[in-house]
Amino acid sequence: MSKEQGSNIREVAALAGVSIATVSRALQQPDKVRPETRKKVFDAVRQANFVPNAQAASFRRQSNNTVILLVRDIGNPFYLEIYKGVEEAAGEAGFKVLMGDARNDENRVATHIDMVRQKHADGLILMTGQFPSELLDQADTLPPIVIASETVPGLALPTVKIDNRAASKNAVRHLIEAGHTKIAHLAGPFPESLAKERFEGYRDALSEAGIGYSDELVVTGDYSIEAGRRAIAGLLESGISFTAIFASSDQMAIGAISELRGRGISVPADVSVIGFDDIIFANAFEPPLTTVRQPRQEMGRKAMALMVDRLNGKRTAETIVLDTELVVRGSVAPCRSPHR
Amino acid sequence: MSKEQGSNIREVAALAGVSIATVSRALQQPDKVRPETRKKVFDAVRQANFVPNAQAASFRRQSNNTVILLVRDIGNPFYLEIYKGVEEAAGEAGFKVLMGDARNDENRVATHIDMVRQKHADGLILMTGQFPSELLDQADTLPPIVIASETVPGLALPTVKIDNRAASKNAVRHLIEAGHTKIAHLAGPFPESLAKERFEGYRDALSEAGIGYSDELVVTGDYSIEAGRRAIAGLLESGISFTAIFASSDQMAIGAISELRGRGISVPADVSVIGFDDIIFANAFEPPLTTVRQPRQEMGRKAMALMVDRLNGKRTAETIVLDTELVVRGSVAPCRSPHR
DNA sequence: TTGAAAGCGCTAACAA
DNA sequence: TTGTTAGCGCTTTCAA
Numbered sequence: 001m002s003k004e005q006g007s008n009i010r011e012v013a014a015l016a017g018v019s020i021a022t023v024s025r026a027l028q029q030p031d032k033v034r035p036e037t038r039k040k041v042f043d044a045v046r047q048a049n050f051v052p053n054a055q056a057a058s059f060r061r062q063s064n065n066t067v068i069l070l071v072r073d074i075g076n077p078f079y080l081e082i083y084k085g086v087e088e089a090a091g092e093a094g095f096k097v098l099m100g101d102a103r104n105d106e107n108r109v110a111t112h113i114d115m116v117r118q119k120h121a122d123g124l125i126l127m128t129g130q131f132p133s134e135l136l137d138q139a140d141t142l143p144p145i146v147i148a149s150e151t152v153p154g155l156a157l158p159t160v161k162i163d164n165r166a167a168s169k170n171a172v173r174h175l176i177e178a179g180h181t182k183i184a185h186l187a188g189p190f191p192e193s194l195a196k197e198r199f200e201g202y203r204d205a206l207s208e209a210g211i212g213y214s215d216e217l218v219v220t221g222d223y224s225i226e227a228g229r230r231a232i233a234g235l236l237e238s239g240i241s242f243t244a245i246f247a248s249s250d251q252m253a254i255g256a257i258s259e260l261r262g263r264g265i266s267v268p269a270d271v272s273v274i275g276f277d278d279i280i281f282a283n284a285f286e287p288p289l290t291t292v293r294q295p296r297q298e299m300g301r302k303a304m305a306l307m308v309d310r311l312n313g314k315r316t317a318e319t320i321v322l323d324t325e326l327v328v329r330g331s332v333a334p335c336r337s338p339h340r
Numbered sequence: 341m342s343k344e345q346g347s348n349i350r351e352v353a354a355l356a357g358v359s360i361a362t363v364s365r366a367l368q369q370p371d372k373v374r375p376e377t378r379k380k381v382f383d384a385v386r387q388a389n390f391v392p393n394a395q396a397a398s399f400r401r402q403s404n405n406t407v408i409l410l411v412r413d414i415g416n417p418f419y420l421e422i423y424k425g426v427e428e429a430a431g432e433a434g435f436k437v438l439m440g441d442a443r444n445d446e447n448r449v450a451t452h453i454d455m456v457r458q459k460h461a462d463g464l465i466l467m468t469g470q471f472p473s474e475l476l477d478q479a480d481t482l483p484p485i486v487i488a489s490e491t492v493p494g495l496a497l498p499t500v501k502i503d504n505r506a507a508s509k510n511a512v513r514h515l516i517e518a519g520h521t522k523i524a525h526l527a528g529p530f531p532e533s534l535a536k537e538r539f540e541g542y543r544d545a546l547s548e549a550g551i552g553y554s555d556e557l558v559v560t561g562d563y564s565i566e567a568g569r570r571a572i573a574g575l576l577e578s579g580i581s582f583t584a585i586f587a588s589s590d591q592m593a594i595g596a597i598s599e600l601r602g603r604g605i606s607v608p609a610d611v612s613v614i615g616f617d618d619i620i621f622a623n624a625f626e627p628p629l630t631t632v633r634q635p636r637q638e639m640g641r642k643a644m645a646l647m648v649d650r651l652n653g654k655r656t657a658e659t660i661v662l663d664t665e666l667v668v669r670g671s672v673a674p675c676r677s678p679h680r
Numbered sequence: 681t682t683g684a685a686a687g688c689g690c691t692a693a694c695a696a
Numbered sequence: 697t698t699g700t701t702a703g704c705g706c707t708t709t710c711a712a
Contacts, residue, residue, distance in 0.1 A: 008689055019699045024691060034697060049481070054458035056689035059399040060704055064460075074423060074439075075620065080415045087441065096455075098438035099414075101427065115436075118394035120404075141389070225624050258624040280415065284565050284598035286626040348705055359683045364707060374681060396705035400688055 007048040016044035027052060058119075066096045066121040067307055070112045072128045072150075074101035076223060076251060077279045078296065079127060082148065085300020086125060093308045095122075104189075104222055106130040116143040123307050129192035131155065144310045148303040149294075151193040156317040158306040160299055164194060167292050167324040168201025169208075171274045172246050174290070174326060176209045179335035180244035180272060184217045186231045186252045195220065198248050198276070216240050221252055228255025236263060243271055243335050250275035250282045250291055257285075257331070268333035278327055288329035295322045347388040356384035367392060398459075406436045406461040407647055410452045412468045412490075414441035416563060416591060417619045418636065419467060422488065425640020426465060433648045435462075444529075444562055446470040456483040463647050469532030471495065484650045488643040489634075491533040496657040498646040500639055504534060507632050507664040508541025509548075511614045512586050514630070514666060516549045519675035520584035520612060524557045526571045526592045535560065538588050538616070556580050561592055568595025576603060583611055583675050590615035590622045590631055597625075597671070608673035618667055628669035635662045 013020040018037060026033045026041035033041070044050075058064035069086050071079040079099075087097045098121065102108045110132040116124050123144035131152040135142065139155060147159040175183050185202045188195030199218065206213050219234060221227025228247060232255070235242065247253035253275030257267045267273050267287060275282060278293035302320050309316075353360040358377060366373045366381035373381070384390075398404035409426050411419040419439075427437045438461065442448045450472040456464045463484035471492040475482065479495060487499040515523050525542045528535030539558065546553050559574060561567025568587060572595070575582065587593035593615030597607045607613050607627060615622060618633035642660050649656075 010689080020690080021692080021700075022698060025698085028691080032697080037697080051454070051457045053689055054455070054460050055395070055399050055402075055404065056459075056704095057691070059395050059688090059706090060690045060692085062395075062704070064395065075417065075420045077415065077417060083414060083441070096460075098440075100438075101423070114391070115394075117391045119396075120394055120436075225620060254621070254624050258626070258628075261626060280565060281594070281621050284594050286598075286601060288598075350705080360706080361683060361685095361708080362681085365682085368707080372681080377681080393705055396688095397707075399690095399704090400706045400708085402688070 007050045009050070009052070012041065012044045012048050012050050015048055016040040062119070063122050064119070065094055066098060067123045067125060067304070068098050068100050068112055068115065068121045069125045070100040070102050070109065070128060072102055072104055072130075073223065074099065074103075076249070077281065078249070078251075078277045078294075081280075081296035082127065082300040082303075085297035085302075086304045087300075088297075089301040089304035089308075093304070095304070095308070097304075102128040102130065104128075104130070106132055110135070113143065113145070116145075122311055125303050125307060126150070126152075129189065129194055144307065146303050146306045146310060148299055149194070153193055158310055158316070158318050160302040160306060160320040160322065162294055162299075162322050162324050164197035165201040165204065167276075167326075168198040168246070169204040170201075170326055171276070171292050172202050172205035173208070174328070175244045175246060175272060175274060175332065176205060176211070178244075178272060178332055181209075181211050181335070182217070182242040183211075183244045183246055184219070184231075184235055184240075184242040186228060186245060186247040186249075186256060187218055187220045188248045189220055189222055195248065202246055214240075217242060221248075223249040223251055225251045225255035225258070228252035228257075229259040230255075232256045232259040244332070245271060245273045247273065247275050250277045250279045250289060253289055253291070253331075254281065254285060257287075268331050270336075272332040272335070274332060282327075283329065287331045290329045290331045291327055293325045293327045295324070298322060347390045349390070349392070352381065352384045352388050352390050355388055356380040402459065403462050404459070405434055406438060407463045407465060407644070408438050408440050408452055408455065408461045409465045410440040410442050410449065410468060412442055412444060413563065414439065416589070417621065418589070418591075418617045418634075421620075421636035422467065422640040422643075425637035425642075426644045427640075428637075429641040429644035429648075433644070435644070435648070437644075442468040442470065444468075444470070446472055450475070453483065453485070456485075462651055465643050465647060466490070466492075469529065469534055484647065486643050486646045486650060488639055489534070493533055498650055498656065498658050500642040500646060500660040500662065502634055502639075502662050502664050504537035505541040505544065507616075507666075508538040508586070509544040510541075510666055511616070511632050512542050512545035513548070514668070515584045515586060515612060515614060515672065516545060516551070518584075518612060518672055521549075521551050521675070522557070522582040523551075523584045523586055524559070524575055524580070524582040526568060526585060526587040526589075526596060527558055527560045528588045529560055529562055535588065542586055554580075557582060561588075563589040563591055565591045565595035565598070568592035568597075569599040570595075572596045572599040584672070585611060585613045587613065587615050590617045590619045590629060593629055593631070593671075594621065594625060597627075608671050609676075612672040612675070614666075614672060622667075623669065627671045630669045630671045631667055633665045633667045635664070638662060 009020045013023045090097045125146050129150050219231040275289045275291035278291045282289040349360045353363045430437045465486045559571040615629045615631035618631045622629040
């Protein structure tokens, strides 16, 4: 029933009574081959149970139409929507997408850059805050890289991002308008740009409202649920008082709320919370999370578009800035003891 | 500063004053080369800024030490933990892992099987309920495939899974012990094995307790949050009464709870809920979700181990069954109107 | 321990 | 429209 497995283009050519070039053409550009010839080839392909060896083709072409999407932490649902956008745009452009997990580890970023150098893939879409410092001054020898969501200071690469500072400022302003003045900030890991930009937005809103800034209200974490829990535990145990939280990720917001609740503090009655990202769980959560929505799908699409440009030889370092939106749901309430 | 980019093994050989074979050996099996020669080669590699073309090597070796992990829906956090297990075991065995998204689409499964046939990867770990039916009778011509979590009836492939039927029965029994008799079941998509097995466990528990079974209490969905919402909306609108829900995924459980709450029905006070998977959000959710924990990391590790065996020529179709655990948290309460 | 040489399967330039 | 042919960069016998 099943024919020989490892048949190659030569066997097919022999079977069809044509040259291997014709087989290749019939398969790659059918309209360049006369219909009768095409039919002979297709029949032979079927008869030989032939599956072209994509590896050989990629090798010959010196490209394999594949890009790697490397994310900070594959456990964060935020990246999955991005992936979908990337994959959609990639499919349209004839590319495949593989997803890699950097696990917040700079070395793993370096490993994946090497994979591109070694032609495992044609390009790398980076969604990690980390970048191997030893590569920073080798910008001209880097393989095709596009940055999404994050930025790497001192590296002029095509980038798609949001205005983190403005989005944060807007979110914190929302808290201030509800009467909050003691606002904690669950930041990302410094000194990454993303963390710093959101932190600056937080400070902007504070100073705009004439509210004093306090170091003690800022805690950093790696955007995970666990980090959110830990941050709140630390804050509470150190006795700092606060009535609102602005978290740099929905996961941290969710961890924070869970921790708060575990200690008998209710959200939003006692403490208001705003997250960041609008992951799919934000809306199903109790209370439904007020958060900053990022246009994830579009971010993915744009990043892939930038990659296609780059792969086609465009050497600019364009930066695309996408809009965000504050999605007001149920995790913010008026401050009960304003100006306490 | 930066040297020529696309240097190849020939240049390095010339630079080092040795043959290309020696360069290859120095890089692949350093101990087969005299230390002085090795040093010459390494110096030349550095000088030429040489990065071996992995594509060429893979092509020559006819294998690339890469496996694809194809999941049903990359948006479900359940798969991310699996991925971590797979990647860990893969790293130890010298393999790379790429993750693909089947989007509940049989055609995309076929596409990925083709990728392996075309040598994009050495093997495929399948976590999809779907399998292209036209390939079912070609088991002997299939590339290396391992099934995880799911099963494909009529296909004898190495598999790692849990005892879905027993786990479900145990979960539903927990509901029954709390006094519930009107228990809805949010099932996966029939006729997939996974959905059927969990459904059978549900029926087992019911009949064991002498509770009658009603078709109307069973609704199917694709394991997503949205499916959970829709299922509950349908149930409520058709006027069926129920006091508990056994959902086939945490995401459906979360969607269900969110929908219930939106309609003023509280969990667990009015309705008790049990989920399946124990995703990372289950514990942070309000109420913390009682659910069936799957040993995801281990499942991933075992699946990869099976793949390594298979790639090493082992041709058995071993099935490994892993243990589950009912994690009791806060989403189940005693039935307030038992035997209503 | 090292080198020469064949060739993995395919694409694409060129010729017919 | 089709065929001939030269490699892509590497690994791996086999011989020295």
